[in-house]
Amino acid sequence: MxxxxxxxxxxxxxxxxxxxxxxxxxxxxxxxxxxxxxxxxKANSAIIHAGFDAAPGSNKARLNVRGNAMMDELAEKLDISFRRNGSLVVRTAEQPEEGLRQLLEKGRQNGVPGIRIVAGEELRAMEPNLADTVVEALYAPTGAIVCPxxxxxxxxxxxxxxxxxxxxxxxxxxxxxxxxxxxxxxxxxxxxxxxxxxxxxxxxxxxxxxxxxxxxxxxxxxxxxxITARKGEYLLLDKVAGNHVQHTIFQLPGKMGKGVLVTQTVHGNLLVGPTAKDIDDKEGVNTTPEGLDYLPDSAAVSVKNLPLRQVITSFAGLRAHEDxxxxxxxxxxxxxxxxxxxxxxxxxxxxxxxxxxxxxxxxxxxxGLQKKEGFKDTRKGVQHLAELSMEQRNELIRQNPAYGNIICRCEMISEGEILDAIHRPIGARSLDAVKRRTRAGMGRCQSGFCSPRVIDILNRECGIPMEQVRKNSGASNFIVGKNKEI
Ligand SMILES: Cc1cc2nc3c(=O)[nH]c(=O)nc-3n(C[C@H](O)[C@H](O)[C@H](O)COP(=O)(O)OP(=O)(O)OC[C@H]3O[C@@H](n4cnc5c(N)ncnc54)[C@H](O)[C@@H]3O)c2cc1C
Ligand SMILES: O=P(O)(O)OC[C@H](O)CO
Ligand code: FES
Structure with a gap:
């Protein structure tokens, strides 16, 4: 029981x-x-919001502000990639002034620290690539990005x-x-x-x-x-585009949500999205031509010269919108x-x-459950070779040569990291599970080069037959048959 x-x-x-x-x-x-x-x-904007959007007095407002405040300590103790990059909700010259002031007021009522309106040279210095029509913005220094x-x-x-x-x-x-x-x-x-x-x-x-x-x-x-599934579609850009903006750039919110944002991700990519469309299918995580076509023009309202030739993938997630x-x-x-x-x-x-x-x-x-003696409140994530100094890398490879074998070239992920992902608690058993723990497959080639090598490792380490190694759940096998006898 x-x-x-x-x-x-x-x-x-x-x-x-x-x-x-x-x-x-x-x-x-x-x-x-x-x-x-x-x-x-696994499919969202990855923002730790400051907390000015939700209606004062709502569960969303109270728990957003509290959750945001808890993140520094949690990120430290649980080894989570997290950065307070700050957010800006921008207003263009054609948009009414009240929008931003209402957000500012809600933010104050919700207890969001440090929010203020910025404009002119200060704003341009913060974000040189804002669209020329942007006149001011609501700045929230506690806005942050995280790896979900x-x-x-x-x-x-x-x-x-x-x-x-x-x-x-x-x-x-x-x-x-x-x-x-x-x-x-x-x-x-x-x-x-x-x-x-x-x-x-x-x-x-x-x-x-x-x-x-x-x-x-x-x-x-x-x-x-x-609950209605409300789909949001995204474009993800390569790391070479990651510095196009520093803060998370929101537009004024609308009836369907916070609108299309442009943000750096915590790993240095650039993210553009999401759309917002109610759908009947609770499994409908496919992207659509209409959704993806909508994003460039919509994002251009807040940010200019988006380097959209650097798109490496698109994806969609479903909001659980309750009436x-x-x-x-x-x-x-x-x-x-x-x-x-x-x-x-x-x-x-x-x-x-x-x-x-x-x-x-x-x-x-x-x-009537009692507090547990000896609760362990820390946890260490997979150690990433790419984040170490040359000296540290050499030392790690000396201790375990698997760290010297690069499996994912785009993200510089070694065999040692993949073995760690497989053998740690709740270990990875599929390509996506390895990807979410190590980033192998998240690079510019989107796993074209590294997936066969990860399949090989999953086969060897977990004894999963090659043809049963999957991308994720269900029948998502990569290998479906032989095209020649050897
Ligand atoms: C487009 C988009 C952008 C967003 N951006 C942000 C953002 O930037 N910041 C933010 O704070 N929030 C954001 N959100 C919201 C945030 O992503 C969600 O609130 C959060 O991920 C919800 O987590 P969850 O665990 O409740 O749901 P889920 O992550 O969906 O988890 C529910 C789990 O239940 C499992 N499940 C369902 N039915 C069963 C069953 N019968 N048996 C067993 N398991 C079952 C599912 O497999 C699933 O894994 C965004 C959401 C979307 C869609
Ligand atoms: O569009 P929303 O309001 O559901 O918000 C989604 C993210 O939090 C921001 O993109
Ligand atoms: S080699 Fe892994 S994503 Fe390109």
Whole structure:
């Protein structure tokens, strides 16, 4: 019998799991994907928002500002790439002045530190590539960028090291109330695609199922919620374009969200997007010609001379937009011990640390779980050769020659890093899982050169037959047959 089952291994579920692992009790995260960070948490703008957008008094406002403030310590302790680059919401000459002032006022009410309006030479000195029509901007020094993969994986690994169980490629199929808690029926899919079912019993459930969170709330509660998948499409540019802007450049927000931004990523690429379109398909993460065509002109409203010839890939993510326009959090009124972390659209990444803290405290208080002695609050990520000095590299290679074998040339990722990704807690078993831990495959050639070599290593180290090595979940095998006998 579990004390808590968390449905969903995205940033929300993993942040909650890490906070839960500070308490005694038996917990488990159930994730349908082959890895944590398989859903929306892997496809977003990667901004830790300052917190001026959300309506004062909302869950979004409170948890965004708190989550943002928690990030410096978390990044330090959990070894997460994070940088306070600051954000600017720009206004062009044709746009009304009130927009920025309203944001400034909301930001002050939400308790965002240091926000102010900048204009003229100061603004141009901060960002020489702003569009010529931009006249002023709301500057938020606490705006930041993060690696969402590292953030989610760090929470998960640290939770695991503190006793949390993770069941991957395991899908919740049914939840029923029973004496003393809930029966959760799951299906486990093996690498060869065979499926087994199991019934798990738990005192409490935390629903962090992203775009599917309405399904599980509505199974156990009469207080129905409705989540629409709101697609956002992006263009990602090569690192040579990374310095085109220094801050995150937003436009004035609209009805569908914060609009198209231009930002440096924490690893030095340039990101342009997202679009915002409601769709019926909760799995619809494909990009579209219309979405991608919309981005260049839209981004040009805020930033000029975008080097769009440097686009290396495009992708899309789905916002879990709840009709009430706020996070749905806490114990369902008519389903004791069933806790929601639902409707977690933007600023969900920024709020995750604070959502984790709040939900875990609620669950622990209700179940009477005591604080755990000896909780380990630090975790070290994969050591990256490219970030070391020449002397440090040589020393590392002397200790372990696998660090001298470069597998991903674009990102300079060594075999040693890939072996680390595979053999660490919740180790990588697919190409995308290796990519999210090491960046192998994220470079300019987008894995054209390194994927066969990573397949080889996964085959050798994990005993996964070549033809069963996958890009991610489901039938995403790379090798589908032989084209000649050897
Ligand atoms: C385009 C876009 C841009 C965004 N930009 C930002 C930003 O810059 N800053 C910010 O703060 N926020 C941003 N967000 C929001 C942020 O990405 C999300 O709030 C956050 O990632 C949500 O995390 P989650 O864990 O709730 O959901 P997810 O990451 O989707 O995780 C849910 C998990 O549940 C699993 N699951 C679902 N059903 C089941 C089941 N039946 N059984 C087992 N597992 C299941 C899924 O596989 C998935 O992995 C953005 C979102 C989008 C779409
Ligand atoms: O478009 P929004 O409001 O969902 O925001 C998404 C990101 O946080 C910013 O791009
Ligand atoms: S070699 Fe790995 S992305 Fe190009």
């Amino acid at each position: 579990y004390d808590v089952i968390v449905i969903g291994g995205g940033v929300t579920g993993c942040a909650i799991a890490r906070e839960l692992s500070k308490f005694e009790g038996k917990g488990c995260v159930i994730e349908a994907g082959d890895d944590v960070c398989s859903g929306t948490s 993969f590292e953030m989610t994986i760090a929470f998960a690994e640290n939770a695991y090291e503190n006793g949390m169980e993770f069941r991957l490629e395991t899908t919740v199929k049914e939840i029923e109330k029973e004496e003393g808690g809930y029966c959760v029926r799951v299906e486990k899919r093996a690498a060869d695609q065979t499926v087994t079912t199991e019934e798990l019993h738990t005192k409490a459930v935390v629903n962090a199922a992203g775009v599917y969170a309405d399904v599980w709330n509505n199974r156990v509660s009469e207080n129905k919620i409705h 009430g326009d706020d996070f749905v959090l806490g114990e369902a009124a008519d389903a004791p011990n069933f806790y929601n972390a639902a409707g977690i659209e933007s600023p969900g990444l920024s709020s995750a640390p604070a959502i984790g803290e709040e939900i875990a405290a609620e669950v622990a208080a209700k179940l």
